[in-house]
Amino acid sequence: MLHVSGPEGSDLVTAVSLSGVTLRQHATPEAALSAAVPGDAVALLAGQYPNQPQGLSPAIWSRLADAGVRAYVEYPASTPPVPSGEPVRTAWERLVVSSDFFGPTLPSGRILVAHGCTYLPMQATSPHLVAARVAGYDEAVYGLPEAVAPLLFQHGELPALIAASGLSYFIRGRFAPAEDWATVWRAILTWLMPAEAMPPLSWEATVRPSFTEREPLPRDAERQAFGRGCDWYYRSRVLIHPTWSNYLAPKFARGVESGPSVPGYLVNGDGRSGILEGFSAEIDHEGRQNQRYVIRTDCISESAMALALHGEVTGNETSRDVAEGLIDYALFDSLIHQGVRADPYHPTHGLLAWGVTSWAWERAFYGDDNARSLLGMIAVSAVLREPRWGESICRALLANLRTTGALGFRGSRIDIPDFEANGWRHFHDREIVNPSPHYEAYLWACFLWAYRATGYEEFLRKPLAAIETTMAAYPEGWALTNGITLDRARMLLPxxxxxRVDDTPRHREWLMAVARDLLESQVECGAIREEIGGPGQERSAAVESNEAYGTNETSLVQRNGDPATDLLYTTNFAFLGLREASRATGDPELHAAEDRMAAFLTRAQIRSSAHPELDGGWFRGFDYRRWDYWSSSADVGWGAWCLETGWSQGWIASVLGLRALGTSFWELTADLELGQHVPSCLTQMSLGDGGPYRPRPRRRPHLAEGCPYDLKGEPDDRYPDVNRASLTDGQEWPPNAPERWVGWWGTPMVVTVDLGEVRALSRAGAVFLVSGDIGVLPPVRLRVQGGREPEARDWSAEVRPPAAEPGDRWVHAIEVTCAAPAPARFLTIQADPAPELPAWHRSAGLAAWLMCCELAVF
Incomplete structure (x- = not known):
């Protein structure tokens, strides 16, 4: 008999009950021990894990010594004679089998994951399970490191197994792989009840694939998968509503990019405030998955594409409206295509920011992210038959083209400081070679599509040259990212x-060579087996040490042969590539491979009633032998269980939508013409000289222009008023020229200006810089005093501007003035800074900056 104490409906009780083993549940450890007779077993589970270790009285430990029972004791506050340490939450550590306790099916060195694992540091000489940072797919290939934490071991003096963590949360906590956890618990139960023949344990996972590998699919399974994949956008709570600002903005301000899901009381948005990136791979002990608090341009456009196709296939008007709102947000209503990118003199003019969550995202321009963003925008334009985005799309295509080198390669990433230091022409003229399909191929595809849509020859010349160079280097000369299958999958689309653009035997030969090599990695179920490249092929090699686990972006496999497929980097893009290739060539082999992949993705789609926010999605990692969500999760940002609104969800759902319509991306967008926009875009983009960026001020005439002034209290040395004329030169410099602004850190700005004569005035004040993200805030009070003599104060007026909000993050200029009630010659303008950065800021408590570039006297 097994006696269990702990929470009602514990996972152990569920699994054991399903197996047919007799058990009794008790309210307390004392009750469980009192009911047990010699030969019985007790399991004392932690009911308040991980917040509160289980406090067991000395009487319970004494009873265990002489009751004639075996015990499993979980998460105890102490294990006599040694007290436990303070709880520790694992970060990159996984669980590793460290003995032969579990039998030959789970040998020493095997890796498991207990999501949200918190453990109590304990002493043990021969533990069966330890927590350790190890590299490997399902075995610790470099062995155990020196630092390990015992998680399951036999007490040295008592007939008890001690678990330093909540191992009984294996169902709700989505511990993985599930089949290995069944082995773990069967071994524990066998040790507890050696006289019983312990049957295999099984249970229904709370998050699982929609279909098994072999069960027949319903006739409409693929259409259902498409619908569920698009409905996921509404269940997952990723569509931002304006009312989410108070929840998200403090996280943006502190640079927090991952955390608990958006609360259920917040309503979904309509696309016009953007969309979150998705879910990270971090899962807690209850199986709840962290959300990614990032607004990425590619995810916005790719999600919009899927939803637009959903509207087209099903007639769902809400999905069409959300798709429209998302593209409006990306092009018009956020900084993605605005700010310096809207300045024709700036070298980034026309480009699309990587994201808008913080400066780290706004400053960056990845070619592949710009490409996928553009593809999404193009698709939505075609599906919704909406022309108003055409000029912006054309400008973005030309902006990427002019920052692509002379040989057709752009490189992986260019940032705003690089653009400003060198100018766009530097990147246009450089002769770099970067045969990396991951970073380059989708821009080539965009350019080929743009050639069809505009007839502009440069859109053909550059990708053709680069593709020829890349195919000449195939495969050994490719600069791989996570592995060779990823880059083959990316290369299919261009x-x-x-x-399509130039159908020659040579071009078909290139396509079929890459496609057939990729299909060598397609397994029977339709998935693409992930394969890494050789040494020296950049990040394509295996994780090289235990210490390197979790320190870089990397593959889901440790070595070739590990049975993982990647739905974020490989299979998703292979699905699109096969769709376009099979429609372009009519090749039956490619069409059959596409069908197999569609069936696999239909089966592997997440099904979960316990976690509706995940139902209908696709995780990155999938083990096609175990038929479970499992792989190495060494990637520093996007681990095995991550779920991306764009890369995976957007493209898989969109290709299923294209299949439902019986078309391809190329055919769907055939009637979209952009040629009429090319001349005007080129004219606008030629305003600058292409050299290093020189910020240009805006002329700002006012009554104090050219007038002398005195400062009471010097500005900060980092932002000085060099020539004592900056504040009245009639020029308002853009926010991206901070060296032209005058700054005070934690002290007020006090300026007395001489207008030269008594002037009739309407208002007076100054222009201030604001960016909550970097701690530059508006003044809390602006006070203006006027008089006819230098020391006179004939009148006084003041205004208190609105306080900075958490969402007021972007660098921008504001004018703050107050009414001037009477004429004056001398004005004293005082701006008081915020006393300190507010609680929502990542540097809360420090002094706030006050930045001014020009007085404003009218």
Whole structure:
């Protein structure tokens, strides 16, 4: 008999009950021990894990010594004679089998994951399970490191197994792999009840694939998968509503990019405030998955594409409206395509920011992210038959084209400081070679599509040259990212569209060579087996040490042969590539491979009633042998269980939508023409000289222009008023020229200006810089005093501007003035800074900056 104490409905009780083993549940450890007779077993589970270790009285430990029972004791505050340490939450540590306790099916060195694992530091000489940072797919390939934490071991003096963590949360906590956790618990129960023949344990996972590998699919399974994949956008609570600002803005301000899901009381948005990136791979002990608090341009456009197709296939008007709102947000209503990118003199003019969550995202321009963003925008434009985005799309295509080198390669990433230091022409003229399909191929595809849509020859010349160079280097000369299958999958799209644009035997040969090599990695179920490249092929090699686990972006496999498929980097893009290639060539082999992949993705789609926010999604990692969500999760940002609104969800759902419509991306967008926008875009983009960026001020005439002034209290040395004329020169410098602004850190700005004569005035004040993100805030009070003589104060007026809000993050200029009630010659303008940065700021409590570039006297 097994006696269990702990929470009602514990996972152990559920699994054991399903197996047919007899058990009794008790309210307390004392009750469980009192009911047990010699030969019985007790399991004392932690009911308040991980917040409160289980406090067991000395009487319970004494009773265990002489009751004639075996015990499993979980998360105890002490294990006599040694007290436990303070709880520790694992970060990159996984669980590793460290003995032969579990039998030959789970040998020493095997890796498991207990999501949200918190453990109590304990002493143990021969533990069966330890927590350790190890590299490997399902075995610790470099062995155990020196630092390990015992998690399951036999007490040295008592007939008890001690668990330093909440191992009984294996169902709700989505511990993985599930089949290995069944082995763990069967071994524990066998040790507890050696006289019983312990049957295998099984249970229904709370998050699982929609279909098994072999069960027949319903006739409409693929259409259902498409619908569920698009409905996921509404269940997952990723569509931002304006009312979410108070929840999200403090996280943006502190640079927090991942955390608990958006609360259920907040309503979904309509796309016009953007969309979150998705879910990270971090899961807690209850199986709840962290959300990614990032607003990425590619995710916005790719999600919009899926929802637009959903509207087209099903007639769902809400999805069409949300898709429209998302593209409006990306192009018009956020900084993605605005700010310096809207300045024709700035070298980034026309480009799309990587994201808008913080400066780290706004400053960066990845070619592949710009490309996928553009593809999403193009698709939505075609599906919704909406022309108003055409000029912006054309400008963005030309902006990426002019920052692509002379040989057709752009490189992986260019940032705003690089652009400003060098100018766009530097990148246009440089002769770099970067045969990396991950970073380059989708821009080539965009350019080939743009050539069809505009007839502009440069859109053909550059990708053709780069593709020829890349295919000449295939495969050994490719600069791989996570592995060779990823880059083959990415290369399919431009090769398929090259056949569309210029159908020659050579171009077909290129396409079929890459496609057939990729299909060598397609397994029977339709998934693409992930494969890494050789040494020296950049990040494509295996994780090289235990210490390197979790320190870089990397593959889901440790070595070739690990049975993982990647739905974020490989299979998703292979699905699109095969769709476009099969439609471009009519090749039956490619069409059959596409069908197999569609069936696999239909089966692997997440099904979960316990976690509706995940139902209908696709995780990154999938083990097609175990038929479970599992792989190495060494990637520093996007681990095995991450779920991306764009890369995975957006493209998988969109290709299923294209299949439902019986078309391809190329055919769907055939009627979209952009040629009429090319001349005006080129004219606008030629305003600058292409050299290093020189910020240009805006002329700002006012009554104090050219007038002398005195400062009471010097500005900070980092932002000085060099020539004592900056504040009245009639020029308002843009926010991205901070060296032209005058700054005070924690002290007020006090300026007395001589207008030269008594002037009739309406208002007076100054222009201030604001950016909550970097701690530059508006003044809390602006006070203006006027008089006819230098020391006179004939009148006084003041205004208190609105306080900075958490969402007031972007660098921008504001004018703050107050009414001037009477004429004056001398004005004293005092701006008082915020006493300190507010609680929502990542540097809360420090002094706030006050930045001014020009007085404003009218």
């Amino acid at each position: 090769l398929a569209w090259l056949v």
